[in-house]
Amino acid sequence: MLQNLLRTVRKHGYVAFVSVCLTNAALVLFVGCGPESSGSKEADKRSAEESSGRDSVSVVSNDDWYLAETCRECHADQYDDWLGSHHQLAHRRLDSEKDSEAFSQGEVFDQAERRYQLAAKENGFEMSELETQLPSEVDSVIGETPIRQFLIPFPGGRFQIQGLTWDPHKKQWFNVFGDEHRDEGDWGHWSQQGMNWNSNCAWCHMTDYKKNYDIRTDEYSSEWKIEGISCIQCHADMESHVASARSGEYKKRETPPNIELAMDNCASCHARREELTANDFHAGERFDDHFRLVLPDLPNAYFVDGKANEENYVYASLKLSKMGHKGVSCLDCHNPHSHETILSVEDNSLCMRCHSTGLNEATIIDPVTHSHHPLDSVGNQCVSCHMPKRLYMQRDARRDHGFTIPDPQLTIDYDAPNACSACHGDKTVEWARDKVESWYPNSERRLALRDRAGVLNSYYEGEEDSWTDVHRLLLNEENVYWRSAYLRILGAMAPGTPESLQAALTSAKSKSPIERESALRIMANRNDRLADVQRALYDSSRLVRNQAADTLSTQFNPTQSAFQEWQQYAEANADRPAGALRRAELAVLQGDAALAKQLAQQAADFDKNNAHLLYDVAIMFARVGDIDGALLKIDQAKRIDTSLGLIWFGEGLLYAEKGDTSRSIQSMERAVQLDPVQDRWWYNLGVAHMRVGQTERAKEALSKAVELNPSQAQYKQVLDGL
Template sequence: MKTLPRLLLIGLGVVCLAGAGWGIYSLKNRQVAPVAPVVTGIGVPGTEAFPATFFPERYEKFSANACRQCHEESFQEWLPSDHAHANRPVMMSMDLPAFLPAREIKVPGESFLFSEEAEKFWMTVTRDSGEQQRYALDGVIAVTPLRQYLAKLRGGRWQTTSVAYDPAADEWFDVFAGDERQPGEWGHWSGQGMNWNANCAWCHMTEYRKNFDIETDSYHTTWMEQGVSCMQCHVGMEEHVANATESYSPPVQTLSARRIMENCASCHSRRDQFTPDTFVAGDIYHQHFGLSLPDQPGLYYPDGQILDEDYVYASFLMSPMGHAGVTCLDCHNPHSGKTILPFENNNLCMRCHDTGLDGATIIDPVAHSHHGPDSTGNRCVECHMPETPYMQRDPRRDHGFLLPDPLMTAELGIPNACQRCHSDETTEWAIEWTEKWYGDKLAEKPQRKRARALAAAYAGDPAAVGQLLGLAADEPNHAWRATYTGLLGSYIPEREVMAYLDKALKDDSSMVRARAVRALAPMQQAQPVIEPMLKDPSRNVRIAAEQAYAGWGESIPDPDAAKEWQTYLEFQADRVSGAFMLADQDIRDGNNERAAKLIGQAVALDPASPEVLRQGAIMYSRIGDNASAEQLLQQALEEAPRLAVLHYSLALLYAGDGRLQEAIPLLENTVLLDPQFYRAWYNLALARTKLEDWQGAKDALDKAAPAFGNDPGWLQTRMIVERRLATQR
């Protein structure tokens, strides 16, 4: 019995930002039973279902309420903030207006009824089929501009509702705006994509531990305090509080401005998470997280403007401000989160750009913007920090501080700030004015070169190689260097690219080194240069090297690195890719029983995805369970009957079991759906030779020739087929 080709597993891109993990200490040894209600820092009492804390003794010492005793001013700044309200139990005074009177909202496939009964809040979901379920809503994320409530499902899962409440408009709305999502799908409100434990909670809580248990497929989640409070951001709190009753209490340990910003970035970034919720204030960001950059298509526009939800940090690192040393606290109050000066009248920006503080360019807003005082076009943020709405009603400002460039709109479809305001004007009109006012400046800045190079790379254009190498050679910004490095991986093994990547492995930036490792990882012959990276001082780089070994199907030679990789895999096991990667390792270790369990868990997280079903089938075939593999592939074909690779995969499974009569029609379907699927043509030729269909085999070999014409196996098969045909003439 043969198996399907081994799956090459790729890394875990974080789709929903705040990934979390299960604790590395034993679940049996933790005393984390729910406690009696405690009042949170913002005055919300906890409940048995959704307690304010799991650790009352620690809460008493280190909660925001405890700090308030000495730090009333800071507490009052924090109290109305988004951080304070990031997560809380529901309460009648704040939440009743959303539920009384009861309101119903219809979305594709189902309707939601939100109501209050006996001082409890309820969500009743009715499917179009008539199936109905009722859920208690015990927690809520955020306060404004929208609130998402939390419903508890099986296995300790808290799910965020896809219908959110807008307190300003006093209405419920669909955050997916009419996109029909079916139960069982990853992105449905009840699916893993909307799971609070894995995707939201770490950035909305204080001292959060996800604690996912692989064996029971359940969460044993804990937290010290709901919302983002003092302990999440300050260092040395234990010593500070311990001495608070003495005659002298040392001040809380201070950090460098850069390290403080990395603490903010632990949440305000789109990233992969390497460690099981062990990041604490003062830690180095790249020891715990892998930052997403524009080398991943679909996250940013080619010039670096935000496209998908990117959560600020990467944009800021790539910006001239971030590169110049500006940090979060230069603009934001650390306790309120608000700007330290108003930005609506440019006071915030002019704090530096009116005085030349720290070398900032001195700017006259009217002369610079060519818009009159107090006009929208005169506001710095409207041109350099345009807003993009997410979740329908949550506008977020771009922190890339880019230049509006309508020429790139015309060339590459990149939006420009000019037409966000002047929506009635044409792109040509905007180009005329920006060229008149800023033409020389726009031409000399690297922004256009970057946009053109990234657009070419996204399109797979060979011309991108020279552009990316040229930019990388002169790029002082490590985030942009890392971006170019990641994109150059698509052009291996070109000689110049290989030379650049060899140099990039020695770059000062761990982001660049990590991307160089990932770029080289598909080539197992790069193992001699990747192996030393297992001992790199940055976990960001080590994880990339460890992942390379997993992709090669080889054991990691360094024991510490192997242990680190195992921790990472177990932490990510509640994600599809994480469960598959851990199953892959179990298969290589001979632990087929747990591998089968993990494959099943992975598929259950996204059972409507044809690709997840196909990958699950490949994994099942590797442990000899071809019956389960066949079942998944048949299920995938029901979901996507015109996806050629599904027909191909099932054909290989049948061929491996000696079922050629069933495999050949599937291979024929494959090439009918995708005539350039050369591997399928080649396999079809081989299958036809088994049945002595020599003319059919020759026809299929001819179709495979563009990809296999110089392959020794193809040449030998062709010779045999032609010899057989000659004897029949």
């Protein structure tokens, strides 16, 4: 019912202030409705005023406390800065004038030669992907510049982001996936869960957004107060603030604002992170109580020199940087309402605010002497070298916030991009390397960064002994974000070593929740530190408690607050494959086999062409006793990819469970042919041969297991018993 009501509101071009009964609710819209050519702030202001229903708002009751226009009564300058900003225009209604040019293109082709039909209808616009039966009605727009993406309503309360995207500057349609071919069953196809707006986009494009995903019906009843990012998303206690201001009882705050809390608010959107709560973060709360930050322990997220590779949304980059470590915040450089920098970057005014004064412990620099480029050249701009741009979504060039130093040698060694080659494309990388070496001979900082790059590259390449160098870096690192990344690596690669344990014990005492949580990952992978993990259930940070509860999930206690939080986390992320399987695990523990199978199936449906995922789903089916259903999932996985040894090994285990040892052996032999370095697989194959009296073949398989992993005593014991 609520979703139908929302759709009714949308059809009439309003933004919904959503409540169950909608009584006395003002329907507001914060968009600029003028044509793009005349999209001035004055036009945006008139549009916002006209659509806000200001004359109908009761000043006495303060029912309008959440509106940006209400804030304008006292904060006119900030309101004017916000109008036309990326925040205000993060999400808007379709506009017949502004969007008509895009939808007048008729039939268009994207880079992969997919065909689309664009059309204006009586009540809106349509974009149809031809040769499919997918929905085509356009609901709304996210983003303004440099690109605009369009939402398509789907059944179950879903809104999907079309891959076909409008470039308002070049007046072109293009596909954010480029020429990549994506099937309708792929996670990343625009119609599938990887491009679902409710789960992936809405929190950072709406004000006071609630996803409201129902794990049992696999449907959304999402709601929000305002489309776009408005004042109350970033400012706490606004209802009482408005009431006190209008009554004349407001008292100006005497203490300075908490910059760290302000940064946490920025990070809630401007960070690549996993949500720990169900859209429960509010301004004034701690980031680490609601999110888990992605760091360079995740391969491919960052280049080896610390520059962002994938879309990481700048916060972690800043925190990993030398500047972030010294306390430089978003507000040191940006007007939080307009997003523009507070000083020019073209003439280095912004950077020299610190680097000519020593503010924030900055090194004093003369730009021309430092850059070795002429005064008015691009090469003399600080941001050209230390904040190089990288292209995302085909057309969106974003500056890196890691403030790294350009080193062409890292391009030669590890294929990391360097700023020099971005301008000097007519020169070789070796030429650029030699220039840098001549300008900054024997630079200790550059040598240290090369050392770290080499260590990270070894880890990314899977070199087993690279953990020793990671530990060495950890011992000399002050930045808690790099320390946390190193601890996560040790937890994944070498949790059982004395060095890792000592590092974990030291970092478990850190004031930083992210460092404590990363240290706990080492404890979580050790059988002798269970007491440490149990104590972490009572940590002051939800981030740490979540990691502890996740580790101890098989001991789930519904009366303990940390496990209650963990269940909320599992359900908040159950509209993703890993999240659905995590919640299915809990259903198994709770004895709810039907829910476990349902969630496992939903996980498979989210990413239909993922053979690895189907293996995990098959195991979940087997855990609740449905072996035949599990084998069907394995068959589906093999139809997608027959080259994965894991799939064949899983099939072997399932046939063993059914008592069909002959077919189990056939599948396991195929598995070790495809991936002959899996010692456990050889061991299971040997045991299977033993069961049918094939002693010599059992000896061969068990000998191979011992050869691959001589430290596993069980293998040799079974072999010696033959």
